[in-house]
Amino acid sequence: MESRVHASKDLDELLARLLSLGTWASCVLIVAGLAWPHATATAGSSGAHLVALGTLLLIVLPVMRVAVMGVWFARNREFTFAAVAAIVLLIILISAVLGASTASHAMRSD
């Protein structure tokens, strides 16, 4: 048990770096987009694109975190947990597809 607890210390550090770096990168993109000269409100402008990119990065960040965990578990021969990570990724994918497939319906009701 001891060895296992210490063995995942590098996983914790890896995830900590990924998540804090990703959060800051996304904030920088969003702030840059908002500060873009006369761009804030108009969709399709460079500023709006940056804001959308930053927002999308933030959504993708936890998904990347699950993928990193899956690879780490597989490399360390913890195949049960690697499989669990793969299942979580699959569910997120299904959820995203569900959202996309109900897009037209949601737009019409608005």
Next chain:
Amino acid sequence: MASGIFIVPILTTVLGIDIHTAIGAGLISVIACSCGSAASFLRSRLANVRLAIVLEVATTLGAASGVLLSGVVPVPVLYAIFAAILVISAAQMLMRRREPKHLTEAPSARKGWARRLDSVYRDSDVGHEVAYTVERLPLGVGLMYGAGLLSALLGIGGGVLKIPAMDSALRLPIKVSSATSNFMIGVTAAASASAYFFRGTMLPSIAGPVAVGSVVGAVLGARVLMLTSSEALRIFFVAALLVLAAQMLMSAFGIHVGL
């Protein structure tokens, strides 16, 4: 940490933003808070990443269900559910969380991989490492499904169900439970946020600024938390939750009162 629950009521009742857009922004705020504070929880070794990934199967399934439900639940019903959750959150905040009584030493009959969820953490109050076991996993998983569903449906972190799941069902030490649930909620919210992004109800022009505000708020909030008495803060939060609950309930019945 419970900041996520304030985003949707403020956006809808104070700023008059459409509730589906507000829910998308709420989810972005949840992800921002989770990812922004994850590093400190991971480095202090409080977040149990193996337990998190197992419970995330349930929370993301719940989130996918919530995405489906949100397409069919009428807006007034959404407001009413939200009001109820705000009241329950206020009640939870009034009741102090107690360190769960541990079903100690009796090694559970579980075998194999589930044992590997047990871990140790370093308690700074006690000054040494404390070992803990994860109890009643199936009940915890069930409650986590509900937490994921509520999160996706309402754009919140789902602490209302996660706190009982982690304290009462899994019987985790409070510090481990807070850190692990904070770590998990980003993935849970990503499952629904990605769906709303593709559905087109996630507006970056609103969600983006909310994300930046959440990260800044989380950093400042930690400072304020250390300066203010926690008792005064609790009363303030309870009052704020109840005021917003009243506003959301009025919105459910189509009464709009500007602040």
